Amino acid sequence: MWKNALLTFFCLFSTFSFACTCIGKSKIKHVIKASDAVFVGNVLSAEKTKIKLDSSSTVEMMEYKILVTERIKGKAITDTMKVYTGFGNGDCGFNFKIGEKYIIYSVYTEYTLWGKVDFLSTDICTRTNFYSEGELRKIKRLVNRKNYL
Numbered sequence: 805m806w807k808n809a810l811l812t813f814f815c816l817f818s819t820f821s822f823a824c825t826c827i828g829k830s831k832i833k834h835v836i837k838a839s840d841a842v843f844v845g846n847v848l849s850a851e852k853t854k855i856k857l858d859s860s861s862t863v864e865m866m867e868y869k870i871l872v873t874e875r876i877k878g879k880a881i882t883d884t885m886k887v888y889t890g891f892g893n894g895d896c897g898f899n900f901k902i903g904e905k906y907i908i909y910s911v912y913t914e915y916t917l918w919g920k921v922d923f924l925s926t927d928i929c930t931r932t933n934f935y936s937e938g939e940l941r942k943i944k945r946l947v948n949r950k951n952y953l
Contacts (some may be wrong), residue, residue, distance in 0.1 A: 809926035823882070824896035826929030832942050835931045836953035839909040841878030841924060842943065845885065847900045855888070855923065865925075866891060868900050870908065876943055878910075888925045905935040907943070921953060 833921025836842060848869040852860040865888045872883050887910055900906065909930040912922050926932045931939070 810948055816953050823896055824928065826896065826927075826949055830929070830931060832931060832939070833946055835909050836877060836943065836946060838911065839877060839930065840912045841885075841910045842876040842908070843870075843872050843878070843885070843910075844874040844876070844905065844940065845872045846905050847902050848884070852901065853888075863890060864891075866897060866900075870906075873905070874940075876940075876947060885924060888923050889927055892928075898926055898928050898930075898932050905938055906932060907935055908932050 848871050850869075851867050852864065853867040854864050856862050867887070868887050870885045870887055874883055887900075887908060889900075892899045908926055910924045910926040913925040914922050924936050933939070
């Protein structure tokens with residue numbers, strides 16, 4: 805009897821939960837291919853924001869403004885890019901630090917419900933991390949050998 809009551813409780817009062825599932829560090833060549841934009845930049849600001857998906861739905865994310873110092877892959881329209889990510893703590897969000905320099909691997913994320921919202925995003929499953937000369941050399945060597953652009 806108590807098992808049925810417990811099962812009913814969990815069925816009625818459970819919510820969906822999405823956790824980060826990437827394990828380990830991806831290979832550079834795979835991440836470059838999968839990325840729409842790869843660039844080096846300094847983080848200028850961070851802000852919690854809501855992205856409107858339709859008239860009644862929003863998703864809350866972190867918006868980082870990045871001063872692009874070097875473009876490796878993708879088209880940068882301006883020298884300052886907005887990159888969106890989760891908050892961390894299980895949602896795969898990458899926690900940038902203001903004032904720090906990073907190599908950022910990002911993709912255009914598309915949310916479609918009753919409209920289309922495109923934005924550049926990254927997470928901890930990419931190789932996005934603090935700037936490293938060694939990492940940048942590896943990226944440039946791969947990009948020069950293969951047609952990733």
